Amino acid sequence: MNSIVYLLIQLLVILLVAPFVNGLIKKVKALSQKRKGASVLQMYFDLYKLVKKKPVVSNISSWIFHVTPYIVFATALAAALLVPVSTKILPPQIPGDFIMVVSILALGRFFLMIAALDTASTFGGMGSSREAMISALIEPSILISMFTVALISRSTSLPQIMETVQKVGLPLAHPVYIMVGLALLIIILAETCRIPVDDPATHLELTMVHEAMILEYSGRHLALLEYGAAVKQLVFMTLFVNILIPQDQMIGFMGLGALILSLLIYLLKVILLALAMGIIEVNTVKLKLFSIPNLAALSFILAFLGVLQFLILGGKHV
Amino acid sequence: MELYVRNLFLMSVLLYVLGAAASALIYFFRKPDKTGMTGSFLVNAFCIVASGLGGAAAVAKILFAVNPLELINLSSAIPFISLEMNLDNLSAFFVLALSVLVFSVSIYSIGYLSHYNGKRNIGLFNLLYTMFILAMIGVLTSANTVCFYIFWEAMSLFSYFLVVFEAEKEENTKAGTVYIVMTHIATALLLIGFVIIYSYTKSFALNANTMAIPGIVKNIVFVLFLIGFGTKAGVIPLHIWLPHAHPAAPSNVSALMSGIMIKTAIYGLVRFVLCYLGIQNTWWGIVILILGVLSAVLGVAYALMEHNIKRLLAFHSVENIGIILIGLGVSFIAFAQHHQIVGGLALTAALLHTFNHTLFKGGLFLGAGAIQYAAHTKNIEDLGGLIKTMPLTALFVLCFSLAISAIVPFNGFVSEWLTYQSLFANILPEHIGLNFLAVLAVAALALTGALAAACFVKLFGISFLGLPRSEQAAKAQDVPATMTLGMGILAALCLGIGLFPLTMIKLLDKVVFSVGGGSIYGQLQGGFMLAYYPLTISVNSISPLAFILALGAIILLALIVIRIVGGKYIERRYGTWDCGFEALNSRMQYSATGFSKPIKIVFRALFRPVRKTIVEGDSMYHPESIMYSTTVTSIFEDYLYEPLYRALLRFSKRTKFRVQTGSIHNYLLYIFALVLLLMLYNRFA
CATH class of the missing domain: 1.20.120 (Four Helix Bundle (Hemerythrin (Met), subunit A))
Incomplete structure (x- = not known):
């Protein structure tokens, strides 16, 4: 019973909130440019429109091109099921930990990268090649930063980690978590294809990464890919907010009310993070491709410093 | 029974x-x-x-x-x-x-x-x-060790003959020479180790009691075994024969060599160091762990730069041996400190990865053989579009690629997950230095996984997808059914072990237990779900089966929703966007070199790329042809083996005329001196 409720909540929250977050970030960018911008709900309309459109498929492509959108979307959502949005309702055991989440997302990325090569388009190859580089650079820092929080809670399972950090009080005031938090922030920017790593608004080949990979897609395929990207973005944001700003320990009671309250606070945190990401995006410039290693290295060093601090200080609970 | x-x-x-x-x-x-x-x-x-x-x-x-x-x-x-x-x-x-x-x-x-x-x-x-x-x-x-030695030598010789089976190609005989020299140096070291042990135990039997051997001698023997077996396994920096020998051999032999022959070295390490010698010092494990990390990262990095499919796969063998050694190193460390459960877990991880690597690397070499059979080339740059002519081979190679990149739901993920868990479990508060190493190993594993995925996107994407890049690739025909079947069995096993890892782990647990590791099976629960419960209260578990079911359900749901909202699926087939110029051709696609170039630039300190551009034609602005080639420097061959080789040559040139004078009297003198020495040794020792 618990498991079913958990699954339903995860599915509903992630699916409903993900496009909204995208709209919110776009809105922040528009407002900063003194534009009115599209509605925050624009992405829902876009998805609807795209699903209705007849897709154009390259005549060079194979079945890889057709299955990829489904796999990308399904892997993002499957990964989302393993990252609890609220700790107020948890199944007895979640069959997967953060290593699995990384691996699941890698499955989606693998297909996205080969699908980009499937159409024989130069853009696809370019995006795929760049994505390969960026993901290789960012992966160690994801593992190390998550490993650090896992060490503190002596478990690699995400619900366990989230429950442990609730006992820390204010993790963001703790040196280990500060490092991990900063590392995660860079990871989020890189994994969700945002400035300074990639530019979601561009269609210039010099700067494209994610957009180049999905260039040949249209119609329902594109809808799935866009939706998948939004879900993946929310997965990383959830990871960030629920580990670094835990809130469920403040709710002193149990039951349905606590769950709703917890979800509302979660929503608030996500909105705040989205606003912050929008502001970061407005205030930074896109790095040139070969400066991304520096950013990734920074993220890795921060994560590594985090784990070193934990190992030396034994940073249990403050 | x-x-x-x-x-x-x-x-x-x-x-x-x-x-x-x-x-x-x-x-x-x-x-x-x-x-x-x-x-x-x-x-x-x-x-x-x-x-x-x-x-x-x-x-x-x-x-x-x-x-x-x-x-x-x-x-x-x-x-x-x-x-x-x-x-x-x-x-x-x-x-x-x-x-x-x-x-x-x-x-x-x-x-x-x-x-x-x-x-x-x-x-x-x-x-x-x-x-x-x-x-x-x-x-x-x-x-017994004599028996082992004889079979080991036979294995090396028969594989050598198979490597040079197509002896009319010069590179094959060269590869064979590098291989036989390296493997004999290794065998010589093993033999010295066996003899040293014999001098203490007076027995060649593998169940002889080695307790009486002094610590310092054990250390020496360990180093001999490590170098000896390490060479066979292809551990960096002893790996140089591997990328030569594997491509030279026929593909079915490459599959055996990479799939199982190099694993006999892993068997050797477990058998001779763990069971026979007994783990004596923590540093043994640490050395193996460091070698593992080095091999994993450098192996995959060099693989990315290769465009010969079989050389690429050979470097991936180096990488995977590295991953196995990370597990083995952790288990040796844990055994040295009497953490039998952690040791058992790490050994399970290492052995499971050994088995998994046998499956997917064997399969990949078979796939490479199929490509070569169909398109008559090993060069990725000449391939493309093969998914249309050989759909099943493409599917199986895709499975192997996902497995080797440690992606769910294939078997590679399970063993790497166990390796991560063993590293995680090995981080105990009392050993700060070891902990740093474990964290670095985690980072290295993550980097290795991502680079391996990049490499296999390249291999699969460039050779099977897009447009054919050469005549041969365009004319390729599907391979015989038996070849497809051979690959299919391995692919099915990769998926099977990935989905039901517990079946293998149950088997492995008995193996690990029999060599002195703690049983982890007692800590596993959940039927077909793999759930490893660490020693503390926390709950870590993965279930690839649950994942694949969820994936299927989500895809089904998406299909239904899209069908309801968007109606029946009608697609329009059209050419790929060619920027509005002439029709797209195969030369406009990304090449394998282009694909891996960003990574080459990022790690240029390691690769030291050398590029050559030859421009032909009189006019600077309208050249008739441009040849561009780029190679990476192999630091181990250039900076380690070349100087060594040259020094050896110099030395033998110098001694040639003084020692080997060609006069039979001198030789008789040598023999006499040696006999005298031996007699004196026997008298006084």
């Missing part, structure tokens, strides 16, 4: 011997063409049945027989030499890996060898092939 297992196993060995005898007959009395193929089919059929029986015997041994089985015990008139073969759990596990691989490779070979038809003596090939398998079985079951 034990008698049945023994007989089953001996029957399998007998069938291999029959296969070898049959191929020898075909070799000597061959008629051109037709009989060669029939004979080859027969020999491969022998191998298929033999490996089936051998695999069954191995599983039965592990599951039902507790004590080691004595297979053969023949003493001979020559002192010290007796043929003793035992099958214990550890041997049985490796025999299982060998049998599974031989089973599918032999099926594959039926079709694959047809391209030698009329060109080469297939009887000779089959003879070498079966003898190679027999030698490996001998290595895995030997019960």
Whole structure:
């Protein structure tokens, strides 16, 4: 019973909130440019429109091109099921930990990268090649930063980690978590294809990464890919907010009310993070491709410093 | 029960011997063409049945027989030499890996060898092939070091002959020379180690008591074994023979060499260091862990720069040996500190990865062979679009690629997950230095996984997708069904172990327990779900099966929703966007070089790329042709082996005329001096 409720909540929250977050970030960018911008709900309309459109498929492509959108979307959502949005309702055991989440997302990325090569388009190859580089650079820092929080809670399972950090009080005031938090922030920017790593608004080949990979897609395929990207973005944001700003320990009671309250606070945190990401995006410039290693290295060093601090200080609970 | 297992196993060995005898007959009395193929089919059929029986015997041994089985015990008139073969759990596990691989490779070979038809003596090939398998079985079951040494040498020699089987190509003979030299240096070190141990225990038996050996001697022997086995395994910096030898051998042999022969070195390390010598110091494990990290990262990095499929795969073998060694190193560290459970977990991870690597790397080499069979090239840059002509091969290679990149739901993920867990469990508050190492190993594993994925996107994407980049690739035709079947079996096993890892872990647990590791199976729960409960209260678990079910459900749901909202699926086929210029052609696609270029630039300090541009034509602005080539520097060959080789040459040049004067009197003097020395040594020592 618990498991079913958990699954339903995860599915509903992630699916409903993900496009909204995208709209919110776009809105922040528009407002900063003194534009009115599209509605925050624009992405829902876009998805609807795209699903209705007849897709154009390259005549060079194979079945890889057709299955990829489904796999990308399904892997993002499957990964989302393993990252609890609220700790107020948890199944007895979640069959997967953060290593699995990384691996699941890698499955989606693998297909996205080969699908980009499937159409024989130069853009696809370019995006795929760049994505390969960026993901290789960012992966160690994801593992190390998550490993650090896992060490503190002596478990690699995400619900366990989230429950442990609730006992820390204010993790963001703790040196280990500060490092991990900063590392995660860079990871989020890189994994969700945002400035300074990639530019979601561009269609210039010099700067494209994610957009180049999905260039040949249209119609329902594109809808799935866009939706998948939004879900993946929310997965990383959830990871960030629920580990670094835990809130469920403040709710002193149990039951349905606590769950709703917890979800509302979660929503608030996500909105705040989205606003912050929008502001970061407005205030930074896109790095040139070969400066991304520096950013990734920074993220890795921060994560590594985090784990070193934990190992030396034994940073249990403050 | 034990008698049945023994007989089953001996029957399998007998069938291999029959296969070898049959191929020898075909070799000597061959008629051109037709009989060669029939004979080859027969020999491969022998191998298929033999490996089936051998695999069954191995599983039965592990599951039902507790004590080691004595297979053969023949003493001979020559002192010290007796043929003793035992099958214990550890041997049985490796025999299982060998049998599974031989089973599918032999099926594959039926079709694959047809391209030698009329060109080469297939009887000779089959003879070498079966003898190679027999030698490996001998290595895995030997019960004394002399026996082990003889089989080890036989294994090296038969594989050498197979590497130079296509001897008319100069690069093959060169590769063979590098291989045989490296492997003999290694074997010599092993022999020294065996003799040192003998001088203390006065016995060659593998169950001899080595407690009495002093610590310092044990350390020396460990280093000898590490270098000896490390060379065979292809550990960096002893790996240089691997990327030469694997591409030279026929693909079915490459599959065996990479799939199981280099694993005999892992077997050797477990057998001789863990079981025979006993872990004495923590630094043994630390050295292995560091070597593992180095091999994993550098192996995959060099693989990314390769465009010859088989060389690329050879470097991935180096990488995967590195991952296995990370697990092995952690287990040795844990055993040295008497953490039997952590040690057991890490050893399980290492052995499971060994098995998994046998499956997917064997499969990948078979895939490379299929590509070569169909398109007559090993160069990725000349391939493309093969998914349309060989759809099943493409599907299987995709499975292997996902497995080797440690992606769910394939087997590679499970063993890497266990490796992560063992690193995680090994981080104990009391050893700060070790903890740093473990964290670095985690980072290295993550980097390795991501780079491996990049590399296999390149391999799969460039060779199977897009437009064909050459005539041959465009004209490629699908391979015989037996070849596809051989790959299909391995792909199914990769997925099967990935989805139901507990079946393998149950088997492995008995193996690990028999070599002194703590049983982790007691801590596993949940039927078909893999759930490893660490020692603390926390709950870590993964379930690839649950994931794949969820994935299926989500896809189904998405399909239904899209169908309802968007209506029936109608697509419009149109050309790929060509920027509005002329029609797209295959030269506009990304090449493998282009694909890996960003990574090359990022790690340029490691690769030291050299580029050459040759412009032809009179005008600077309108050149007739531009040739661009780029290569990476192999630092180990250029900075380690080249100077070493040159120094050796210099040294031998200098001594040539002083020591080897060519005068028989001098040589007699040497012999006399040596005899005198030996007598004196015997008198006083």
